[in-house]
Amino acid sequence: MFNHKKTDIAVLGAGPVGLIAAHALADRNIDYVLFDREQRTNIHSYALALHPETLELLDSFGLAERILENSLQLPTVSIYEDDHPKATLDYTRLPLKYPFLTVISQGELEGILVDSLKKKSYKPLWNHRVRFIEEHADVLNIAVDRLSEGMTGYAVAHIETQIDKILDYQANYIIGADGHESVARRSAGIDFPEVSPSTDYAVFEFKTDAELPNEMRLIIKDNKTHVYWPLPNGHCRWSFQVDHGEASNHSRKKDHKFNPFNNSSPPLLDREQLDTFLAENAAWFKGSVEDLSWRMLVNFEHHLANSFGKDRIWLAGDSAHMTPHAGILSMNVGMREAVDLVDILSMSDTHLGRQKALADYNEQRLAEWQRLLDLDHHIYAVDQTARWALGHRNSLIGNIPASGETLSELLAQLHLIDAA
Ligand SMILES: Cc1cc2nc3c(=O)[nH]c(=O)nc-3n(C[C@H](O)[C@H](O)[C@H](O)COP(=O)(O)OP(=O)(O)OC[C@H]3O[C@@H](n4cnc5c(N)ncnc54)[C@H](O)[C@@H]3O)c2cc1C
Structure with missing residues (x-):
């Protein structure tokens, strides 16, 4: 290896978690590099909402205004049983600076983060894939593939990613924000066990002429949980839970290029199937379906790392946790973890000097996730309303978009006591 480069902190992954880490490092004048194996940010909604505390965090980086301009603000989450509203979680009743959920596509959020990083004269090293990490005495050696695209093939030419150079970096620490297949986590030898069964969803985004309810809806029907989100500009996202095994385990690959729709999509993503899902699970929705811009089958796995780091390698975001999708917990809490690190x-x-604080970071994170995912069953019911909610714990735990004190207060609106 050649091209030996030194830095204090190497951040792996320019998703939302790595990008906010980069902002915090830039503001504190710490020398860092930010690697991402892709050539640009995501293009889809994916994790599409910011919790009130996350917007406050982004506000501390001067980003709230721009985010608010490009988003919808939802004051409530309603929980439906079949076609009937059963309970409402009202953020406006809480003592928050921003008492609402902010709906913004993940691609747009990442774009804003990259743009504002550029104003601070920093940019991610795109097309830089971390290959392996080795710890040597008091430093980390990081081998990085610099990638480029080239045409290959004779009969049918196609574009392929190639390694044009292997770079050798040295860093004092790594912040592993490199997502669920994290090289950082694997290099540190940290296990990533499943904490609850994965769930499969058929996800659709489209434009409609309906007057869209300005709230997120969790729809509990039979043993499934479906989710509705209004999006900016008359669009909406629907996630319909489907039988286990319908989505492949590799469905969480993100799109970084615009791919035209093809007609070879699975039947569960057909236009007729969408009409059936809507009719069966959301009779209240009467609008048109236009401009069906995104549809996919996704398998949402639920994992929690058994440690948030070791020695000089520390984790934040999806590299340490994968959670039920409606709560958008992994991205929101992950962004706060990155700034804490x-x-x-x-x-x-x-x-x-850092060791004790890093050990505390690990313990606090593990305790926080035990609580967020109710792994030790600390939430209990005091009356009929709460017993109904607790009877649907698999639908609710991890699917309420909140954490910390806000989560406790929203659970209290369901008459549930959070005894953690
Ligand atoms: C199809 C789909 C739908 C989703 N829907 C939801 C949803 O409804 N709700 C929800 O809460 N979450 C959803 N998610 C998950 C959500 O996107 C993540 O929780 C969020 O992106 C976590 O952010 P992160 O920065 O931790 O990780 P990521 O956004 O995954 O970022 C990790 C980054 O690391 C880079 N990387 C990985 N390995 C390397 C390497 N070796 N070298 C260099 N770079 C590397 C990747 O290119 C990526 O940019 C969805 C994800 C997918 C794919």
């Missing part, structure tokens, strides 16, 4: 790393110049 940067705070710890900027606290002291010595490894010894």
Whole structure:
């Protein structure tokens, strides 16, 4: 290997979690590099909502205004049983600076984060794929493939990614924000066990002429949970839970290029099937379906790392947790984890000085996720309303878009007591 480069912190992954880490590092004048194996940000909604605390965090980086201009604000989440509203979670009743959910596509959020990083004269190293990490005494050696695209093939030419150089970096620490297949996590030898069964969803986004209810809806029907989100500009997202095994395990590959629709999509994503899903699960929705811009079958796995880091490699975001999709927990809490890590790393110049704070980071994160996913069953019911909610714990736990005190207060609106 050649081209030996040194940096204090290497951030792996320029998703929302890595990008916010980069902002925090830039603001604290810490030397860092941000690698991503892709050539640009995502293009879809994916995790499409910011919790009130996340918007406050982004506000501390001067980004709230721009995000608010490009988003919808939802003051409530309604929980439906079949076609009937059963309960409402009202953010406006809470003492929050931003008492609402902010709906913005993940691609748009990442675009804003990249843009504002550029104004601070930083940019991600796109097309840089971390191949492996080795710890040597008091430094990390990181082998990075620099990628480029080239035409290959004789009979049918196609574009293929190629390695044009292998770069050798040295860093004092790694922030592993490199998603669920994390190289950082694997290099640190950290297990990533499943904490609850995965769920399969058929996801559709389209434009409609309906007056869209300005709230997120969780629809509980039979043993399934479906989700409705209004999106900006008359669009909406629907996620219909389908039988286990319908989506492939590799469905969480993200799109970084615009792919035209083809007609070879599975029957569960057919236009007729969408009409059936809507008729069966949301009789209240009477609008048209136009401009069906995105549809996919996704298998949402639920995993939690058994440690948030070791020695010089630390994790934030999907590299450490994958959670039920409606709560958008992994991205929102992950962004806060990234900023916490940067705070710890900027606290002291010595490894010894940072070690205790990093150990606390690990313990606090594990405790927080135990609570968020109710892994130790600390939520209990006090009356009939709460017993109904608790009877649907698989639909609700991890699917309420909130964390911390806000989650406790929203659970209290369902008469549920959070005894953690
Ligand atoms: C189809 C789909 C639908 C989703 N829907 C929802 C949803 O409804 N609700 C929800 O909460 N979440 C959803 N998610 C998950 C959501 O996108 C993640 O929780 C969120 O992106 C986590 O952010 P992150 O920054 O931790 O990881 P990511 O956004 O995954 O970012 C990781 C980054 O690391 C880069 N990377 C990975 N390996 C390497 C390497 N070796 N070297 C360099 N770079 C690397 C990747 O290119 C990527 O850019 C969905 C995801 C997918 C794919």
